[in-house]
Amino acid sequence: MFTYQHLLSFTENILLAIGHSKKDATLGAKVLLSADLRGVDSHGVARLSGYVRLWEAKRVNAKPNIRIVHETPSTAVVDGDGGLGLVVAPYAMKVAIEKAEKVGTGWVSVKGSNHFGIAGYHSMMALEKDMIGISMTNASPLVAPTFSTTRLLGTNPISVAIPAKTQPPFVADMATTTAANGKLEILQRKNLEAPLGWVQEKDGTPTTNANGVKDGGALLPLGGDREHGSHKGYSLGAIVDIFSAVLSGANYGPWVPPFVAFLSPPADPVGEGIGHFFGAMRVDAFRPADEFKEHMDKWISTFRKAETVKGQDRVLIPGDPEREMEKERMESGIPLLPPVEKDLRELGEKLGVAF
């Protein structure tokens, strides 16, 4: 177990060591660690050495000139200039929030970025302003559209955060696939099979092989197969790709660059870096904020109190599991798998940062 502060400082020092400004290192570390706190271990500090390898390969710019390159009163395109998504995304979300303050809503599409951590961090930035926050990102292709054997989409997550009054906020944060890749990695480590509907083999056959993606297969869109609505998961992943990248001028579909340094980006890019999309809607641009939040309390408590199926003791509100995990890990610490700990120690030694 490691304390949040321990891992936060280490991450900040690593980001400083590869040339980030103090401000960006602090912000990037906070965004990255929010994944570990919320239990999304695949998107947290376990990725840090991968980011450094991308920086070594000159695919991450530690001193990016992040800026608005086009705007209207309610929209903007932000160029991340190759920076870490961990710092590009909060910049862009802030632009969305500022626009919402002025004209009710703000919508920002981003190009030239990299992996942005968990989508929920960015959408939740809107909550303290009594706004609804939306965030999404495309990602390197691992997902085959319905009826196809070709990987054309990333796990392309969507997060929507909605404030309430006395209840904790509603925070959905989900990949548009049946299961996120992190869930598969857990099964791989434990040598377990995956449920049917998560993965297909290279030829498109449904499989329980948890290594199916590594073996040339693909993750499946939410729904799993046509009969169970995979065309809807495919549509959602496509919408995320288009909002994030075709609107901004980032790479989309099979052109999204991989987030690991040992795989080269496509030689014929159709845009710059990876893309994100953010939205902020001021609640009081629709009705008085207090009125809205009181009804959200009623919405949440109605769903929370609903009768459960046998064997389950409660109906969850989106965000409940992550919030409970955050509380627990803030108090008791964050567990790291032995290979992750080893990887971080080696990273510290290489860059002269004490772990």
Place this chain on the structure above:
Amino acid sequence: MFTYQHLLSFTENILLAIGHSKKDATLGAKVLLSADLRGVDSHGVARLSGYVRLWEAKRVNAKPNIRIVHETPSTAVVDGDGGLGLVVAPYAMKVAIEKAEKVGTGWVSVKGSNHFGIAGYHSMMALEKDMIGISMTNASPLVAPTFSTTRLLGTNPISVAIPAKTQPPFVADMATTTAANGKLEILQRKNLEAPLGWVQEKDGTPTTNANGVKDGGALLPLGGDREHGSHKGYSLGAIVDIFSAVLSGANYGPWVPPFVAFLSPPADPVGEGIGHFFGAMRVDAFRPADEFKEHMDKWISTFRKAETVKGQDRVLIPGDPEREMEKERMESGIPLLPPVEKDLRELGEKLGVAF
């Protein structure tokens, strides 16, 4: 087989007969028939007599004063004044488009409405303006959240329409459940079983009983069960409900009034009527429209040309099946099931309108 024109005129005359203005009757008929053209038979002219029964029960206002009750430069709340969703929704979508023309995007939440036909009609209104269109609606509760036995959400569809240049547009239009209720009705008529993952029994047991919902069970959120991501379908349905109704002041969750006259609305409403949510984003609020549309062409043709799994001859782009159906039915006519035809003839006789 009936020609589009035949059913369109009949519908228009029925709407006139119950007191709609010429303009609203023409618009309402066009919106309703777009469902039949696009192959969504459950949402088309088959619903007409149900609308009339709701009007007889004074739950549809044929002369609504549809109006903006709150607005900012990029948002509005529209009060449908109990009108047919078929006329309220295009009004609200037009407001969204007009706001997008001025400030880049427009977002409209609607209360006091009724069933709005197919979501795709409204989102597609944005296409000719080189805008991305978004539409969603809540609906009477048939869907149980993950782990619950209680029906708290409607099938709450989402549609997103995105323009391209030479390719036909991308038009997703989907219920946030594994299968729409109309799909179940087809199985019921044919006395067939439903795939597991569509329906649960009253006690929450997964079932293949196509009459499970009628027997007190529930439709399942997209994903079907927790292992296959039903918490994501539940989150999506919840987001639609909140954007459509908690933002606007319509009824949400279990309070959404039923769209059949033989079921009474809840005695303790939390808002007015049912709710919708619309968005319009000007493409050139992000990047030049031509550039965007050329990349959309590339996106679409890349996905369309992707390799298929055995037994499938092509990868579909969202909107392909509906567009092909529309072409076919515009040419060859619209088939009606015998009970629907009988129902329409009786409706015509009752209101003195020739079928």
